[in-house]
Amino acid sequence: MADKPLRTDKPRVAIFDFTGCEGCELNQLNFEDQLLDILAHVDIVEWREAMDGHADEYDIAFVEGCLSTPDCIKRIHDIRRRTKVLVALGACAVTGGVNAVKNTRPIEDVREEVYGDDKYLFPTLPALPVSSVVKVDYNVRGCPMTQIEFLRLFTALVMGKDFVEPDQSVCVECKLRENECVFEKGMICLGPVTRAGCNAHCTTVGQYCTGCRGLVSEPNIKGMEEILVQHGLSVDEAWKRLELYNANQLEGVQR
Amino acid sequence: MAQFFLATDRVADFVAHLMAQKPVFAPHPKGRRSYAFALTEQAADVVLDYPRTLHSVKKYFLPPREELLTFDLTANSGAVTEPEPTDAVFLGVHSYDLAAVHRLDFSFGHGNPERNYLTRRQGALFIGVSFAPDRFHFSGSVGIDPYDMTGCDAFLTKLDDGWVLDVLTAEGEALMDGFDLEPFTGTKPPRGHFTQHIYVPQAKLGDIMKRSHDHEVWAETADDCVGCGTCNLVCPTCYCFDVQEHVDVTVTQGSRERSWDGCMLRGFSEVAGGEVFREERAARQRHRVMRKFLYISAETGHPWCVGCGRCTQACTAGISIVDIVNRLVGDAERTAVAPV
Numbered sequence: 001m002a003d004k005p006l007r008t009d010k011p012r013v014a015i016f017d018f019t020g021c022e023g024c025e026l027n028q029l030n031f032e033d034q035l036l037d038i039l040a041h042v043d044i045v046e047w048r049e050a051m052d053g054h055a056d057e058y059d060i061a062f063v064e065g066c067l068s069t070p071d072c073i074k075r076i077h078d079i080r081r082r083t084k085v086l087v088a089l090g091a092c093a094v095t096g097g098v099n100a101v102k103n104t105r106p107i108e109d110v111r112e113e114v115y116g117d118d119k120y121l122f123p124t125l126p127a128l129p130v131s132s133v134v135k136v137d138y139n140v141r142g143c144p145m146t147q148i149e150f151l152r153l154f155t156a157l158v159m160g161k162d163f164v165e166p167d168q169s170v171c172v173e174c175k176l177r178e179n180e181c182v183f184e185k186g187m188i189c190l191g192p193v194t195r196a197g198c199n200a201h202c203t204t205v206g207q208y209c210t211g212c213r214g215l216v217s218e219p220n221i222k223g224m225e226e227i228l229v230q231h232g233l234s235v236d237e238a239w240k241r242l243e244l245y246n247a248n249q250l251e252g253v254q255r
Numbered sequence: 256m257a258q259f260f261l262a263t264d265r266v267a268d269f270v271a272h273l274m275a276q277k278p279v280f281a282p283h284p285k286g287r288r289s290y291a292f293a294l295t296e297q298a299a300d301v302v303l304d305y306p307r308t309l310h311s312v313k314k315y316f317l318p319p320r321e322e323l324l325t326f327d328l329t330a331n332s333g334a335v336t337e338p339e340p341t342d343a344v345f346l347g348v349h350s351y352d353l354a355a356v357h358r359l360d361f362s363f364g365h366g367n368p369e370r371n372y373l374t375r376r377q378g379a380l381f382i383g384v385s386f387a388p389d390r391f392h393f394s395g396s397v398g399i400d401p402y403d404m405t406g407c408d409a410f411l412t413k414l415d416d417g418w419v420l421d422v423l424t425a426e427g428e429a430l431m432d433g434f435d436l437e438p439f440t441g442t443k444p445p446r447g448h449f450t451q452h453i454y455v456p457q458a459k460l461g462d463i464m465k466r467s468h469d470h471e472v473w474a475e476t477a478d479d480c481v482g483c484g485t486c487n488l489v490c491p492t493c494y495c496f497d498v499q500e501h502v503d504v505t506v507t508q509g510s511r512e513r514s515w516d517g518c519m520l521r522g523f524s525e526v527a528g529g530e531v532f533r534e535e536r537a538a539r540q541r542h543r544v545m546r547k548f549l550y551i552s553a554e555t556g557h558p559w560c561v562g563c564g565r566c567t568q569a570c571t572a573g574i575s576i577v578d579i580v581n582r583l584v585g586d587a588e589r590t591a592v593a594p595v
Contacts, residue, residue, distance in 0.1 A: 037504045155502045168520045175488035176319040176515060178309050180286025183571050192483035192571055218521060223481040227571045
């Protein structure tokens with residue numbers, strides 16, 4: 001085994017990607033002001049996107065992307081065995097993300113559409129969140145993953161403290177910033193049922209919330225559907241909006 | 256005290272005169288169709304004729320996010336962050352928002368006086384302004400008139416061609432020093448009518464609330480409510496907050512911060528061990544309304560709702576606190592037993 005790291009006091013960190021766009025990993029490299037501080041506290045022992053090398057065990061594994069093939073399942077079990085802490089990084093890993101939109105259709109139709117006659121060469125599964133297969137200790141939500149939340153989790157892990165996920169709506173952070181309500185501008189917003197932690201980034205710069213950080217823990221979906229319909233969407237359009245990032249969480253919810 | 260006439264074309268001069276003396280916080284346009292209090296940089300930006308601001312002036316005395324202290328983990332030391340007195344003119348405050356400040360003065364001044372709020376509150380001068388009630392205002396139902404000047408150092412009442420300026424205190428008089436205006440000799444126009452009303456006198460509301468603990472309106476409202484917490488966060492008399500500590504990425508420096516919180520949020524009532532003592536949205540809605548019309552009112556004799564209409568306007572689900580209260584009033588009167 002090459003490059004086996006020396007044991008140090010610093011946590012050994014490994015970063016893995018599954019089915020996703022790798023934007024969350026790229027977002028880690030985007031920590032231009034903080035990257036050196038981050039690296040001062042950890043040893044990165046495996047990260048395909050940024051370095052060579054392979055490690056046998058690690059203290060913290062960041063996992064990006066959803067699980068969508070039988071091979072993904074084998075790899076995630078392997079990573080779970082080698083790591084002490086497993087962090088799901090970004091919407092795909094936490095909820096299945098946009099990939100899970102495919103779960104709203106029969107899987108055979110999806111395979112046919114993507115691979116045509118070769119579909120039997122590519123075994124596929126519904127797009128699953130990492131937590132549906134192995135134990136996930138912490139989530140960093142968002143599409144791409146929310147940088148400020150990553151830093152909060154990172155400092156907590158380095159200090160050996162627990163990290164508590166926010167469980168309130170994006171509206172809370174939006175109101176703390178005294179933004180004009182997105183609905184007041186004539187747009188549709190999923191902020192009322194979407195989990196905060198992004199400091200209302202999109203709504204503050206004039207966009208609407210697409211729900212990329214997933215739903216709050218006890219969402220009133222019927223109530224949210226009614227809000228969207230009252231603001232001009234059809235029930236189908238409302239559900240398409242809600243399912244964009246939350247198809248797995250909404251599976252089986254009554255329309 | 257004295258009454259003057261401030262013509263529309265002199266308003267900007269008036270604002271500039273104030274700005275030469277103290278920082279002036281006043282309503283400015285924000286977004287597509289909203290208004291917000293902001294520090295005035297250009298006198299011409301100030302809007303005095305506005306329906307309501309996104310947040311009340313509460314945000315200057317109880318900031319949405321506020322650093323309480325900083326600490327250094329390597330030196331094992333900490334320092335309390337000292338709040339500063341505001342010492343500014345608040346221009347264009349509606350009567351209900353000033354009434355809300357007086358309620359907060361009670362909440363933060365009684366029992367354990369709260370240093371940060373009370374320090375920030377020092378030196379604040381208020382120039383009120385009349386408002387024309389829109390379809391959300393109902394302050395008349397909680398005893399707050401659009402022309403109510405209580406607590407103001409000066410007050411502007413809208414005319415067709417300008418404003419009546421009432422100078423009410425010595426501080427208000429000092430602000431006007433060197434700004435010449437003609438005395439106002441006419442009569443003020445009648446105040447605008449409210450279209451929203453609570454259909455019962457304040458004195459009866461407490462009793463009705465006491466009898467409404469098990470009313471079906473709470474569960475029915477909870478079907479529409481998504482629990483986003485907006486109604487709490489826009490309320491000028493809500494004062495609950497959460498306190499959290501953050502450590503920066505060097506893992507040496509950190510701060511303790513408090514930020515607005517609200518009883519409509521599930522996490523608000525979550526305590527050690529994971530127990531949530533108001534698990535149902537219906538119970539949270541009931542608590543919010545009772546806090547405005549029963550719990551604190553029973554202690555102080557005043558409703559803790561000031562009728563600004565923000566919670567109703569801001570609710571994307573269209574939940575109206577006036578409708579909730581009137582439903583309780585109507586049912587209480589229908590089932591009332593005549594005195595023997």
